[in-house]
Amino acid sequence: MEFGLADLEQLVAQALLPLFRIASVLMTMPMIGTQLVPVRIRLGLALAMTAVLFPVLPVVPEYDGLSGQVWVLIAEQIVIGTVIGFTLHILMETFAVGGQLIANQMGLGFASMTDPANGTSVVVLGQFYLMMVMLLFLAMDGHLVIFEILAMSFEVLPIGDALPLSNLYRIALAGGWLFSAGMLMALPAITSLLVVNFAFGIMTKAAPQLNIFAIGFPFTMVLGIFIVWASLTGFGSQYAGFAEAVLELIGNVIREAGRGG
Numbered sequence: 001m002e003f004g005l006a007d008l009e010q011l012v013a014q015a016l017l018p019l020f021r022i023a024s025v026l027m028t029m030p031m032i033g034t035q036l037v038p039v040r041i042r043l044g045l046a047l048a049m050t051a052v053l054f055p056v057l058p059v060v061p062e063y064d065g066l067s068g069q070v071w072v073l074i075a076e077q078i079v080i081g082t083v084i085g086f087t088l089h090i091l092m093e094t095f096a097v098g099g100q101l102i103a104n105q106m107g108l109g110f111a112s113m114t115d116p117a118n119g120t121s122v123v124v125l126g127q128f129y130l131m132m133v134m135l136l137f138l139a140m141d142g143h144l145v146i147f148e149i150l151a152m153s154f155e156v157l158p159i160g161d162a163l164p165l166s167n168l169y170r171i172a173l174a175g176g177w178l179f180s181a182g183m184l185m186a187l188p189a190i191t192s193l194l195v196v197n198f199a200f201g202i203m204t205k206a207a208p209q210l211n212i213f214a215i216g217f218p219f220t221m222v223l224g225i226f227i228v229w230a231s232l233t234g235f236g237s238q239y240a241g242f243a244e245a246v247l248e249l250i251g252n253v254i255r256e257a258g259r260g261g
Contacts, residue, residue, distance in 0.1 A: 014060040024081025097182030099126030106224025
């Protein structure tokens with residue numbers, strides 16, 4: 001069996017196209033795709049995953065390495081990988097939005113810090129929720145599910161099939177789900193704090209001589225912290241529901257794109 005330089009070049013060229021899709025997922029997904037993980041480590045993980053998946057992937061057609069079609073295929077793989085990684089951010093940012101809403105209601109909207117992963121300023125409560133979500137994501141093997149979806153994408157959406165624009169539009173519409181899910185998560189705490197604010201308003205109307213603002217702000221803050229602590233008992237099941245919805249969205253987009261192709 002002869003294996004020449006031309007065969008080696010073709011093998012490398014066929015492995016590069018799956019590498020672009022896998023690397024795009026690792027560069028954009030939460031935790032692995034953050035600034036805390038060096039680019040070299042992410043690239044090494046992408047090369048390792050490509051080496052593991054390449055023998056079981058569908059046969060990649062042969063293309064001329066200098067043709068414009070190859071550049072189009074590379075762009076398509078980057079888009080598909082970015083869509084998978086970006087959709088995961090929707091899950092994480094849902095809890096950041098919910099934490100922002102709760103913090104504003106309890107008077108902690110000014111207590112913000114820099115998120116070391118994304119380099120943005122978020123409220124402390126939102127960062128607390130983000131840390132819990134990331135730990136739960138790893139504890140529930142969410143990263144393994146994403147890698148399974150990534151491997152499945154090569155079966156239902158092989159290299160050469162483009163992701164339809166309708167599927168990209170569906171991902172864009174998922175941004176509305178982000179805010180609705182964040183509001184759903186924060187609704188119990190917001191409702192409880194709203195009742196407390198109504199009670200202070202009634203007290204202010206009934207006894208104007210009382211300095212309600214002096215005790216209302218710290219009382220609302222302490223009560224908000226207690227409500228957040230009490231709501232942690234059902235946080236796991238709430239996260240599991242949101243994670244299932246997001247992972248199902250990713251799977252459905254890939255499957256529908258494969259059927260459409």
